[in-house]
Amino acid sequence: MINKIWLILISIGIGYSFFNSNINMGDIILDSSTAAYDLIISIGPLIVLWSGIMNIASKSGLLGKFSKLLKPFLRKIMPSVKGEKALEYISSNIAANMLGLGSVATPAGLKAMKELNEENKTPGVASDGMITFLILNTSGVTIVPMTVIALRMAYHSLDPSAIIIPSIIATCFSTICGLTLDYIIRRKNAK
């Protein structure tokens, strides 16, 4: 997939540039290395800083506490998930995602999938619980989108964090829509 995307972007861009005489594609290609360097240098330090802060949340048990709070809610929206362990991994995945702790979220998420697969009655086919979990995961609420804020800072935004509340509203809406669709499909299949 990523191979195709990469090829499409490059070939369409270079192909079209041949018909567009006022641009110098050679320069653009050479410049992209410095552009990438600038981007990394400008967003890197904030990612490092935030990882430090979030590690305190993770090591002090605050993250665990947060994920415990989420558990009853998750039990409600995933009635088909019976395993206690699965639910635990799911809640720590969602909690870590909310705080933007990708390095904690992914291992927990993969463990959750493993647990869900063990109670899956149809090998090779996704269970209802898996689907609800992944819809929640991919539409999930991120409280502080730190990479976006870092990039806004790099471009000297007057108020880099101004997008936090709008983002939370939009992502809550997307989560509600995703879960509603999931619920409707599940109800329909059950009939």
Next chain:
Amino acid sequence: MLSKYIIPLIVIIIVFYGFFKKVDIYECFLEGSVDGLKTVVSIVPVVLAMIFAVNIFVESGVLNLIGGKFKEIVPMIVLRPISGNATLAYMSKIFQRYGVDSYFGNLASVIQGATDTTIYVLALYFSSVGIKKSRYALIGGLFADMCGIIAAFIVVKCFF
């Protein structure tokens, strides 16, 4: 308005909680930063690859072929479910062209914050346990993203 209090609030809660739980907060911070540094180093090649491709695509002027007021946002919406770094690269292009605090700048930021790399995540999670048939997972995930994008348009109109 409220947005500016969120980061300080999170920081103070985390630091205090850690301190009262008798965690070595300073050491913890340093340890976490090292992990963060590793993350940054590991995304260097990916960001380079994506900036390279996105720059070629955007600077070629091919977007002028698409009409409409929101043509600048279209590639972002297409790339978003597949690669977070490609969207990041594209977002930096939008910031460059229109300004970070412009309508498009804010819209791109909120879209990035409200959606996820759905296709990538589904592929990673399902393949990790050998699931071949994902049923309605992709439709559900992309539907949620689409709703998030629509919401982003509305919210940006209201807030900025």
